[in-house]
Amino acid sequence: MAVDIKKYSVTRNACKLCTPLGAALAFSGIENSVPLLHGSQGCSTYIRRYMISHFKEPVDIASTNFSEETAIFGGGLNLKRALDNIITQYKPGMIGVATTCLSETIGDDVPMILRDYKAGKKLEDLPAIVHVSTPSYRGTHADGFHNAVRAIVDTLLPVSEDSRYTGEDTTGSSKLVNIFPEMVSPEDMRYMKEIISSFGLKGIMLPDYSERLEGALWFEFKRIQEGGTKLSDIRKMPSASGSLEFGRILAKGESAGRVLKERFNVPLYNLGLPIGVNETDRFISALNEITGVETPDAIKKERDRLIDSYVDGHKYVSQARAIVYGEEDLVAGIVSFLTEIGIKPVLCASGAKSGLLESVLKDINPDFDKSNALIMSGADFVEIEEIAGRLKPDIIIGHSKGYSVARKLNIPIVRVGFPIHDRFGGSRILHLGYRGAQQLFDRIVNTIMENRQEASDVGWSYI
Ligand code: SF4
Structure with a gap:
């Protein structure tokens, strides 16, 4: 709208x-x-x-x-x-x-x-x-991120007929899969690697800052922290059985996964950021298809527990109204998740101007038009604040740059994505997969409940 x-x-x-x-x-x-x-x-x-x-x-x-x-x-x-x-x-x-x-x-x-x-x-x-x-x-920081990932693949993997993927296990690496995880948290990266290895796959994640930007204590000075995608692994990417690339907006443009597909014929699986059940189901189905392996029980149980909690918690969030802002693909992922838990996005804003956000949100939810949600591209927090003042949402979901809007309008905020400058543990926020959806769901339900509890004359101590 x-x-x-x-x-x-x-x-x-x-x-x-x-x-x-x-x-x-x-x-x-x-x-x-x-x-x-x-x-x-x-x-x-x-x-x-x-x-x-x-x-x-x-x-x-x-x-x-x-x-x-x-x-x-x-x-x-x-x-x-x-x-x-x-x-x-x-x-x-x-x-x-x-x-x-x-x-x-x-x-x-x-x-x-x-x-x-x-x-x-x-x-x-x-x-x-x-x-x-x-x-x-x-462009935005997300464009800088994607273009850098594509430049790494483009520069380090020049065309070579020898390394074209043939669909046969000629290199002993048929269990290899490339994963382009988007601009997610170190915790998200660790969890994605855990899922991939639970399918018996070796994943090459590009980039992988899960250790370098969240490492252990040092006992001696290091010029460069440990961790990160190995250059030798990047050189194996053309032999992988497939590339999983997160980002529905990214899928519509140039990307590292597309370079690998066009240059080396590596099958490309374009997926939304796996936030919530629907988008995670697509990610897990892609792994089923690549490996021919059934979903491991531990993952199925995480999904079952998540659905059960949706049933338990829906009465606290159903019909709540939310403002979501941030990188376009994160907004798309969060909106997909909110739609399945019954929260109505009333404003979806991003500083990016791809012109694709509206069509992607309609792909995610064909009824999106009926929701009358506003979609704002090239957004400025001054404008977001003006609209938020009129829309009076129950919750704001985004990174910490939106805190001033939340504070001024007295609307609770759930922090996701990057940057989170006013809270501790931003790099350990899990957004992805069934486990990430569980954590987001609990945080959102509790934030809405806490706000209602604080606003109540009598309060409550039992639900
Ligand atoms: S936006 Fe500012 S910090 Fe960023 S590249 Fe331009 S001048 Fe430098």
Whole structure:
């Protein structure tokens, strides 16, 4: 449904984050890698600050450190010097170079600078260098993330007839599956790997920051934290039996899974983010199809318990009205989940402007039109606040940037996704699979109950 709101000529508090932030997060999910931002120091500092506050882990993001002079004459020399410094100090296996608004605006030709840099070196002395273009005035952090993942596959897996998937177990790796998990939490990543291995599969997850951005205590300093997708595993991806790629919006554009399909004929399973029963059922069916293996009992029991809790809890949430915001694919996943538990989304907002959110929400729920929910693309929190004031929802679901709206309007908020800067444990929030839906369901039911209990004159101590 079209949004009837006052139009502003400027954005004041965008419902999205900076594009290279997504790229830096994706690069952090590769073993022994260093993200390098080509631009001014402030961009790396802001992104580091955002990631550290959410993950509560050290995050190193290098910068080519533009000055006024570089902004005028170009940053080629700075980029080459930065690569030399990183190689000397970190000895990385991969450097992920993402551009920023400034280097994009002055039009630095990064591929040409990198070719020139490599021409003067012995290739065996160099780490893999992956470049992605990420101007933040075009796209969102989710675009930066997806484009970086695609650039990793594109750069590290050039076309080779030898590695085309034939459907036969010629490599001894027919039990291999690629998984592109979207911008999810470390806990989500660990749980997805647990499910995949319970089907007897070896999963190659790209990226995988489940350890690096949520590791154990250190007893000695490490330049680069352990964990991440191994470069040697990425090179095995063309031999996999299939690629599972999460994201209904992503499925409509260019993606890493599509590169593997077009270049190496690896079957691609485009799936929504598996949030709630319906989307998780599709994920589990894809695993059944790839392996020919029945769903393990432990997973079936998680699903059964979840359905039972839906029955127990529906009376507390049925017909509640919600505002959902964030990355488009997360919004789509949460809306799918809310629809099955009887909560009505009244506003679905994202800072992205793919133009696809409405059609994807209708794919998820053919009756979506009848719900009269508003869909807002290119959203700004100022506009979200205006609409939320009129809609008076029972709950707001999104990351912590929406807290000020929730506080001002006195509406309870359930925090999901990234970033979560005002609470502890953002990296351990589980959203995916039956287990994630169970945790989300409990949190949402309890948040709505708590709000009603607080508002009641008498309160209650028993349900
Ligand atoms: S200038 Fe652009 S790239 Fe740098 S932090 Fe701001 S939005 Fe991000």
